[in-house]
Amino acid sequence: MEEADKKAPSVIDRYYTRWYKTDMKGKPCEDHCILQHSNRICVITLAESHPILQNGRKIKSINYRISDGCSRLNNKVSGKSKRGGQFLTEFAPLCRITCTDNIEYTIFSCIRGRLLEVNEDILKQPDLLLEKPSTEGYIAVILPKLEESKSITSGLLTREQYEEVVSKRTAHQPKPCRDQP
Numbered sequence: 001m002e003e004a005d006k007k008a009p010s011v012i013d014r015y016y017t018r019w020y021k022t023d024m025k026g027k028p029c030e031d032h033c034i035l036q037h038s039n040r041i042c043v044i045t046l047a048e049s050h051p052i053l054q055n056g057r058k059i060k061s062i063n064y065r066i067s068d069g070c071s072r073l074n075n076k077v078s079g080k081s082k083r084g085g086q087f088l089t090e091f092a093p094l095c096r097i098t099c100t101d102n103i104e105y106t107i108f109s110c111i112r113g114r115l116l117e118v119n120e121d122i123l124k125q126p127d128l129l130l131e132k133p134s135t136e137g138y139i140a141v142i143l144p145k146l147e148e149s150k151s152i153t154s155g156l157l158t159r160e161q162y163e164e165v166v167s168k169r170t171a172h173q174p175k176p177c178r179d180q181p
Contacts, residue, residue, distance in 0.1 A: 011135075012035060012134050012135065015037060015038065016035040016036060016037050016043070017035070017036045018033060018034075018035060018036075018158075018159045018162075019033070019034040019035075019036060019153050019156035019157065019158070020032070020033055020034070020047055020156060020157040020158075020159070020161070020162035020165075021034070021108075021110040021155070021156055021157070022047075022157060022162065022165050024108055024110070025091065025108065029049055029050065029051055029169070030050060030051065030105060031046075031047035031049045031050050031162070031166075032044065032045070032046065032047055032050070032107065032108065032110050033045045033046065033047040033048075033133075033134070034110055034111060034153075034156060035134065035138075036152075036153065040143060040144055040146070040149045041116070041141060041142075041143055042111055042113065042141070042142045042143070042144060042152075043138045043140075043141055043142075044094060044107070044109060044110060044111075044138065044139045044140045044141070044142060045133050045134050045137070045138045045139060046107070046129065046133045046137075046139070047162070048133075049166050049169075050105075051103075051105065052097060052099060052105055052129070052130070053130060053133060057099045057100070057101065057130075058099060058100040058130075059097060059098070059099055059100070059126035059127070059129060059130065060098045060099055060100045060102070061097070061098045061126075062095055062096075062097050062098075062122055062123055062126055062129070063095060063096045063097075063098075064094070064095045064118050064123075066093050066094075066095075066096075070086075072086070072094055072095060072115065072118045072140070073118060073120070075115050075117070075118065077114070077115075077116055077117075082114055082116055082143055085114035085115045085116055085143070086114070086115045087112075087113070087114055087115075088109040088111075088112065088113060088114070088115055088142060089109070089112055090108070090109060090110055090111055090112055090155070091108055091109075092108065092109045093106045093107070093108055093109075094107045094108060094109055094115075094118065094139055094140050095107050095118070095139060095140075097129070107139050109140070109142055110156070111142060111144055111152045111156075112144060112145070112148060112152060113142040113143050113144035113145065113148075113152070114142065114143045114144075114145075115140060115141075115142055116140075116141040116142065116143050117140065117141045118139070118140045118141075119136075119137070119138050119139060119140065121136065122137055122139075
């Protein structure tokens, strides 16, 4: 047996199902990844093909303030049913990330549900988002409604479907997502 075959799957691969939303809001290559745990909790991350993670980009700032009256940092939940969390639609912005080349990207929730937390660690250490996007560099945690927990994935792609989309992109253009504004 080869060494690679003996390697145990990561915590993400073992306990989460990866779902993808490609070309978010019609913007080419702005792909998001949703990690869905068996307990319904969903972790929103950047997909590997997102322009932020390409071409050695560096992050200048991350802002959870969506508008004058709405900051995701003000989200407070309490109790077993997570009362008080902001309810999000699938196109609700979670944060805005500005790279050092001054290109700004809006990261969306991709699913309907209650915002449980945002990752404040990436405000202090933006490189976490670049180095570990699926683990310590996650964007937010969302809890879908119980009655919607099975249907939230209907508009999302599986890992295989996502890889097919990415391979079609690269077949048409050698570097389709590298320099997208």
